[in-house]
Amino acid sequence: MTSAQTGPRLARRAAGFTPSAVRDVWELSLQPGMISLAGGNPDLSLMDLDWMAEAAAEAIATRAGSTLQYGSGPGEAALREAIPEVMAAEGILAAPESIQVTSGSQMGLDLIVKLLCDPGDTVVAEGPTYVGALGVFGGAGVQVRHVAMDHDGMVPEDLERLLEELAAASRLPRFVYTVPNFHNPTGITLATARRRAVVEVCRRFGVPIVEDNPYGLLSFTEATRPSLHGLDPDNVLYLGSFSKILSPGLRVGWVCAPPWLRRELQLAAESTTISASGLSQALATAFVRQTPWRESVAAVAARYAERADALCRALEDSLPEGASFSRPAFSRPEGGFFSWVTLPEHWRANELLEAALERNVVFIQGASFFTDGQGAHQLRLAFCSVPPDGLREGVRRLAGAMEQYAAELAADPA
Amino acid sequence: MTSAQTGPRLARRAAGFTPSAVRDVWELSLQPGMISLAGGNPDLSLMDLDWMAEAAAEAIATRAGSTLQYGSGPGEAALREAIPEVMAAEGILAAPESIQVTSGSQMGLDLIVKLLCDPGDTVVAEGPTYVGALGVFGGAGVQVRHVAMDHDGMVPEDLERLLEELAAASRLPRFVYTVPNFHNPTGITLATARRRAVVEVCRRFGVPIVEDNPYGLLSFTEATRPSLHGLDPDNVLYLGSFSKILSPGLRVGWVCAPPWLRRELQLAAESTTISASGLSQALATAFVRQTPWRESVAAVAARYAERADALCRALEDSLPEGASFSRPAFSRPEGGFFSWVTLPEHWRANELLEAALERNVVFIQGASFFTDGQGAHQLRLAFCSVPPDGLREGVRRLAGAMEQYAAELAADPA
Numbered sequence: 001m002t003s004a005q006t007g008p009r010l011a012r013r014a015a016g017f018t019p020s021a022v023r024d025v026w027e028l029s030l031q032p033g034m035i036s037l038a039g040g041n042p043d044l045s046l047m048d049l050d051w052m053a054e055a056a057a058e059a060i061a062t063r064a065g066s067t068l069q070y071g072s073g074p075g076e077a078a079l080r081e082a083i084p085e086v087m088a089a090e091g092i093l094a095a096p097e098s099i100q101v102t103s104g105s106q107m108g109l110d111l112i113v114k115l116l117c118d119p120g121d122t123v124v125a126e127g128p129t130y131v132g133a134l135g136v137f138g139g140a141g142v143q144v145r146h147v148a149m150d151h152d153g154m155v156p157e158d159l160e161r162l163l164e165e166l167a168a169a170s171r172l173p174r175f176v177y178t179v180p181n182f183h184n185p186t187g188i189t190l191a192t193a194r195r196r197a198v199v200e201v202c203r204r205f206g207v208p209i210v211e212d213n214p215y216g217l218l219s220f221t222e223a224t225r226p227s228l229h230g231l232d233p234d235n236v237l238y239l240g241s242f243s244k245i246l247s248p249g250l251r252v253g254w255v256c257a258p259p260w261l262r263r264e265l266q267l268a269a270e271s272t273t274i275s276a277s278g279l280s281q282a283l284a285t286a287f288v289r290q291t292p293w294r295e296s297v298a299a300v301a302a303r304y305a306e307r308a309d310a311l312c313r314a315l316e317d318s319l320p321e322g323a324s325f326s327r328p329a330f331s332r333p334e335g336g337f338f339s340w341v342t343l344p345e346h347w348r349a350n351e352l353l354e355a356a357l358e359r360n361v362v363f364i365q366g367a368s369f370f371t372d373g374q375g376a377h378q379l380r381l382a383f384c385s386v387p388p389d390g391l392r393e394g395v396r397r398l399a400g401a402m403e404q405y406a407a408e409l410a411a412d413p414a
Numbered sequence: 415m416t417s418a419q420t421g422p423r424l425a426r427r428a429a430g431f432t433p434s435a436v437r438d439v440w441e442l443s444l445q446p447g448m449i450s451l452a453g454g455n456p457d458l459s460l461m462d463l464d465w466m467a468e469a470a471a472e473a474i475a476t477r478a479g480s481t482l483q484y485g486s487g488p489g490e491a492a493l494r495e496a497i498p499e500v501m502a503a504e505g506i507l508a509a510p511e512s513i514q515v516t517s518g519s520q521m522g523l524d525l526i527v528k529l530l531c532d533p534g535d536t537v538v539a540e541g542p543t544y545v546g547a548l549g550v551f552g553g554a555g556v557q558v559r560h561v562a563m564d565h566d567g568m569v570p571e572d573l574e575r576l577l578e579e580l581a582a583a584s585r586l587p588r589f590v591y592t593v594p595n596f597h598n599p600t601g602i603t604l605a606t607a608r609r610r611a612v613v614e615v616c617r618r619f620g621v622p623i624v625e626d627n628p629y630g631l632l633s634f635t636e637a638t639r640p641s642l643h644g645l646d647p648d649n650v651l652y653l654g655s656f657s658k659i660l661s662p663g664l665r666v667g668w669v670c671a672p673p674w675l676r677r678e679l680q681l682a683a684e685s686t687t688i689s690a691s692g693l694s695q696a697l698a699t700a701f702v703r704q705t706p707w708r709e710s711v712a713a714v715a716a717r718y719a720e721r722a723d724a725l726c727r728a729l730e731d732s733l734p735e736g737a738s739f740s741r742p743a744f745s746r747p748e749g750g751f752f753s754w755v756t757l758p759e760h761w762r763a764n765e766l767l768e769a770a771l772e773r774n775v776v777f778i779q780g781a782s783f784f785t786d787g788q789g790a791h792q793l794r795l796a797f798c799s800v801p802p803d804g805l806r807e808g809v810r811r812l813a814g815a816m817e818q819y820a821a822e823l824a825a826d827p828a
């Protein structure tokens with residue numbers, strides 16, 4: 001008997017809240033001896049915790065009114081003024097009045113879905129896409145259609161074809177959700193020409209875009225690409241976050257919204273959590289105002305770049321030989337936290353995971369990032385929270401699991 | 415042209431997010447010289463801020479893994495173990511595994527509505543009720559029906575009559591929402607016999623109860639009354655909060671839920687904010703574990719009791735004489751933050767508010783706490799954030815506004 005059967009009937013949409021594969025392996029990934037290539041956790045040991053401890057104490061001692069009291073619905077004024085500076089570091093222009101502070105950018109997506117989607121509506125997202133977005137969509141009774149990706153990101157022609165199909169069925173999506181920079185889960189970055197194409201297609205169909213950019217500042221190269229928001233500010237809702245550059249535990253993110261959604265966002269935010277933690281907002285503000293944060297973030301990104309490089313080199317050296325592996329078998333991220341591995345088509349990542357867990361290494365299976373059954377032979381590897389030596393050992397264990405699994409398949413091909 | 419007209423069509427339910435009257439007077443209440451009887455803000459000057467500053471610094475310096483990293487979906491284990499001690503101080507038994515930590519109890523209600531209500535569903539609440547609950551219901555497309563209150567709280571016979579009416583129309587509510595202790599906005603407490611009656615009626619109709627108890631520990635008397643949750647743990651979802659006993663800016667609350675909703679609550683919470691702020695959770699845990707919190711809360715409650723007494727005495731001495739005021743014209747709270755004033759029937763609180771603002775005193779008009787047009791001649795006075803002298807002066811100004819308004823009405827009765 002499931003728990004739902006012993007209580008009252010739940011809402012129809014309640015069944016849409018499905019477990020996140022990332023959260024499911026949470027406990028496993030904390031086991032002693034386990035090398036976790038699963039969670040997208042920033043490495044806190046790269047952060048200045050002494051500064052943060054002092055800043056927290058100072059905010060409480062000197063600014064209790066804004067730090068500990070009920071706060072402003074759209075966010076503390078000082079933070080709403082600081083956030084455009086963070087966006088400016090990626091070349092994005094934003095005004096303080098466009099900023100709605102949220103308890104993490106996850107909540108920003110929750111608010112957008114509340115305001116744009118009725119149950120039964122459709123949204124479009126890359127396939128694969130961020131698993132936490134799938135949770136929001138599912139819990140709101142919203143259907144997801146995937147757009148294909150290749151090594152340059154979302155394929156605009158596929159997006160156009162999908163929008164035409166949906167328009168013909170009078171089911172145009174309420175928005176297109178995308179992670180253009182160092183995509184979760186693939187690590188892939190949307191090419192510049194495609195950004196213009198995606199923005200143009202969406203504008204033509206009258207479909208807003210939700211641009212989720214938690215990783216943009218963690219770039220491993222000098223390359224800069226225009227934000228979708230910058231290309232069409234009135235049609236692109238932008239989600240930003242302090243989780244990857246300061247701390248995820250503080251739960252501070254934001255929506256940068258065009259005028260037509262600002263007041264509604266504030267009302268929905270107040271109705272959901274009243275405000276984000278004032279103490280967390282004070283720390284995010286202090287981070288921008290009182291620290292050389294651009295330099296710190298660049299230094300942290302350089303460490304993640306070393307890890308990405310260690311992971312990719314190890315994969316290159318270790319993946320089993322043979323025509324059954326596509327080339328490239330894995331993505332080479334230019335920033336962020338993730339690489340995406342494509343196994344031979346007939347392999348199953350969930351079966352490989354069992355062999356991997358026996359060897360004390362854990363990853364997320366690719367199917368978790370799709371709603372339509374794709375990804376069974378793919379997997380996500382996170383390199384963010386493991387130093388290079390650990391990554392090399394993790395890949396060694398993973399390669400061992402692959403060899404074992406390949407041998408099992410060969411012995412029993414049924 | 416309103417903003418919504420210039421962008422894409424919003425979700426049908428988006429129009430249900432309406433401005434909170436409490437938030438609307440937020441800016442006004444911060445004006446220099448203004449005496450605010452409006453907001454239910456705890457008085458932070460009664461809190462030990464030195465301790466809190468130290469505790470925050472210590473949590474960051476010594477427990478960064480739980481304080482600053484992505485956290486556990488149901489809440490940090492240490493906090494889930496501490497919360498039952500807080501509930502035990504009101505005589506409520508709860509197990510750690512029944513606790514879902516949220517970013518304030520507002521979010522707890524958001525999660526419950528997500529899980530129990532589809533758009534078009536009905537819920538039942540006291541009339542008047544917490545304005546923030548009306549925001550959640552409206553934003554989810556949920557209809558509210560009010561149950562009458564008297565000086566002993568919700569009237570069980572009226573609840574039974576309403577449930578019969580709704581059952582006959584096949585529109586049984588998804589739950590009954592109630593604030594049984596020191597009710598917001600009226601300050602009224604549900605009598606013990608009525609608690610048993612309300613629980614019995616709801617159980618008989620198969621309708622769950624949502625018991626919202628942010629003020630329960632701020633009691634001005636020795637009286638204890640059973641929690642609804644304690645009377646029927648499997649049918650009552652309980653909302654608790656650290657906002658009134660520690661700090662609202664931290665945004666830490668909880669749901670204590672029966673087994674049939676726990677897993678669903680966790681999934682919905684992860685999908686909404688991933689977790690509450692780890693730093694805020696660390697402070698709430700330290701408050702329970704490292705401080706004489708029962709004594710501090712009792713001392714703070716004693717200060718609020720002085721304020722309630724000062725307000726009620728001032729009202730008694732100052733309200734204009736005459737048969738046009740009902741007796742009693744205001745509630746005498748036994749705890750919490752609020753008193754509720756009933757003006758003569760033909761008075762309008764929104765008109766009185768104009769006269770009050772001219773005299774630099776602000777309150778919340780009663781109609782804000784109803785969805786059906788009741789309360790136009792009623793108003794909420796918050797005594798929590800103003801010391802006794804300020805309350806006396808505030809009531810003096812309010813009485814002046816009443817005299818002016820009464821004179822205007824007499825001069826122009828149309």
